[in-house]
Amino acid sequence: MAAEGDKFVYDPERNYDDATLAQIRVMENEIASQNNIVSERLSMQNLKDEYADADDVFKLKIKDLESRYHYMRRTRGDGNCFYRAFGFACLEMFLADSKNLPRFKDVAQKSRDELVSLGFPQFTIEDFHESFMDVIEKIEKQCSVTELSDIFNNQGLSDYIVVYLRLLVSGYLQKEAEFFVNFIEGERTVKEFCNQEVEPMGKESDHIHIIALTSTLGIPVRVEYMDRVDSSKCTQHNFPEDSQPSIVLLYRPGHYDILYSR
Numbered sequence: 001m002a003a004e005g006d007k008f009v010y011d012p013e014r015n016y017d018d019a020t021l022a023q024i025r026v027m028e029n030e031i032a033s034q035n036n037i038v039s040e041r042l043s044m045q046n047l048k049d050e051y052a053d054a055d056d057v058f059k060l061k062i063k064d065l066e067s068r069y070h071y072m073r074r075t076r077g078d079g080n081c082f083y084r085a086f087g088f089a090c091l092e093m094f095l096a097d098s099k100n101l102p103r104f105k106d107v108a109q110k111s112r113d114e115l116v117s118l119g120f121p122q123f124t125i126e127d128f129h130e131s132f133m134d135v136i137e138k139i140e141k142q143c144s145v146t147e148l149s150d151i152f153n154n155q156g157l158s159d160y161i162v163v164y165l166r167l168l169v170s171g172y173l174q175k176e177a178e179f180f181v182n183f184i185e186g187e188r189t190v191k192e193f194c195n196q197e198v199e200p201m202g203k204e205s206d207h208i209h210i211i212a213l214t215s216t217l218g219i220p221v222r223v224e225y226m227d228r229v230d231s232s233k234c235t236q237h238n239f240p241e242d243s244q245p246s247i248v249l250l251y252r253p254g255h256y257d258i259l260y261s262r
Contacts, residue, residue: 079202089247
């Protein structure tokens with residue numbers, strides 16, 4: 001493990017434990033002291049209030065979102081927001097409808113050995129995988145949304161989940177390296193990209209990360225893009241493109257939150 005500024009960088013050669021993780025959780029201290037990692041459900045008025053002084057482009061897009069979504073849930077802006085938003089929304093979905101939970105659990109259970117087969121040291125994978133499976137088992141036992149929220153707002157548990165989701169993305173990209181190498185800039189190999197842009201905590205996510213996570217877990221997602229593109233409506237993108245999304249995320253430049261349809 002190495003520190004880059006205030007960011008946690010995953011090191012596949014090191015064995016992580018609670019004491020180690022406690023030492024590296026220094027990133028975004030000011031934000032962490034002021035905000036929950038994952039908020040409660042909020043009305044869309046919350047988003048309107050945030051952009052009260054914004055230009056008409058944003059106001060029209062918020063109006064568009066209001067017509068289709070009833071609530072939102074904010075995630076902390078620490079570079080890990082995509083993984084936390086995806087993870088929380090996915091597990092919350094299974095609390096409401098568990099019919100696909102057995103398949104998801106089976107995929108998650110097998111993922112440890114698949115990562116090891118790709119060259120990830122087993123001793124660095126096991127703790128993260130075990131914590132991830134523990135949360136899935138709580139969902140299987142129908143814990144409350146409040147209990148799920150408590151898990152994601154516990155810095156240690158929340159970081160374990162994020163790290164494992166990052167490892168899943170890295171594993172999928174490396175497994176499909178022949179395809180994804182065509183989308184990586186800077187003359188880097190897929191493994192170099194994963195070491196630099198996927199595995200380290202605090203690294204933001206783009207399309208390639210979303211494609212990998214939705215593909216490896218089999219959970220389709222819709223992203224609503226609220227940006228400065230000159231349009232009165234947000235741009236929608238489904239991952240995979242021909243899917244019927246199970247969860248919806250809101251993207252604003254550099255940040256992801258969760259949306260709940262009307």
